[in-house]
Amino acid sequence: AQSVTQPDIHITVSEGASLELRCNYSYGATPYLFWYVQSPGQGLQLLLKYFSGDTLVQGIKGFEAEFKRSQSSFNLRKPSVHWSDAAEYFCAVGANSGYALNFGKGTSLLVTP
Amino acid sequence: EAQVTQNPRYLITVTGKKLTVTCSQNMNHEYMSWYRQDPGLGLRQIYYSMNVEVTDKGDVPEGYKVSRKEKRNFPLILESPSPNQTSLYFCASSLSHSGPNEQFFGPGTRLTVL
Numbered sequence: 001a002q003s004v005t006q007p008d009i010h011i012t013v014s015e016g017a018s019l020e021l022r023c024n025y026s027y028g029a030t031p032y033l034f035w036y037v038q039s040p041g042q043g044l045q046l047l048l049k050y051f052s053g054d055t056l057v058q059g060i061k062g063f064e065a066e067f068k069r070s071q072s073s074f075n076l077r078k079p080s081v082h083w084s085d086a087a088e089y090f091c092a093v094g095a096n097s098g099y100a101l102n103f104g105k106g107t108s109l110l111v112t113p
Numbered sequence: 114e115a116q117v118t119q120n121p122r123y124l125i126t127v128t129g130k131k132l133t134v135t136c137s138q139n140m141n142h143e144y145m146s147w148y149r150q151d152p153g154l155g156l157r158q159i160y161y162s163m164n165v166e167v168t169d170k171g172d173v174p175e176g177y178k179v180s181r182k183e184k185r186n187f188p189l190i191l192e193s194p195s196p197n198q199t200s201l202y203f204c205a206s207s208l209s210h211s212g213p214n215e216q217f218f219g220p221g222t223r224l225t226v227l
Contacts, residue, residue, distance in 0.1 A: 042221075043117075043219055044156075044203065044205075046217075090155065090156065101156075101158075103156040104155055105153060
């Protein structure tokens with residue numbers, strides 16, 4: 001069965017600093033991988049997705065993620081964090097996106113001045 | 114505007130009083146799903162539907178019912194709500210149940226069962 005682990009429950013970064021959120025997955029074949037962001041009181045918005053091809057994926061709001069098969073990872077990065085990036089971030093994996101997406105438990109990002 | 118809508122957004126109810134949370138999408142998506150979000154547990158799938166009249170259980174279906182009589186609507190029914198169903202609920206849809214398709218999420222329904 002596929003699963004997702006987000007090792008960091010909370011992360012605090014200073015505004016302008018770089019950010020990396022970790023995501024590890026467990027799945028036998030090549031998974032479909034997603035990062036979603038949930039701002040306070042909002043639904044989930046897709047940041048980026050990986051299905052195949054180039055392992056470095058660009059998303060919205062200046063985010064990118066790199067698929068590393070050898071490490072079973074799909075870490076999310078941003079070179080310079082803005083205060084508006086404070087939110088909860090979810091990594092998700094799907095063997096077939098029409099079936100359940102398995103979500104990680106989320107990483108809560110706090111941005112300090 | 115392409116979107117998934119849910120109603121109500123907030124609901125406080127009492128144990129045992131039947132309720133329905135509606136979900137509607139205007140993107141002609143085949144696939145729809147309900148999740149619940151609880152602190153420290155992330156999102157867990159309750160039920161999903163691959164098309165009209167086709168529904169199946171997700172990871173946490175106990176205490177819930179769904180129906181899919183029309184392509185655009187996928188209501189979540191709690192016949193006899195209990196306090197452990199207090200949660201934040203999300204409806205999602207995607208174009209197809211096969212192949213890589215992102216899921217679009219509604220704004221969420223915060224349910225409190227007293």
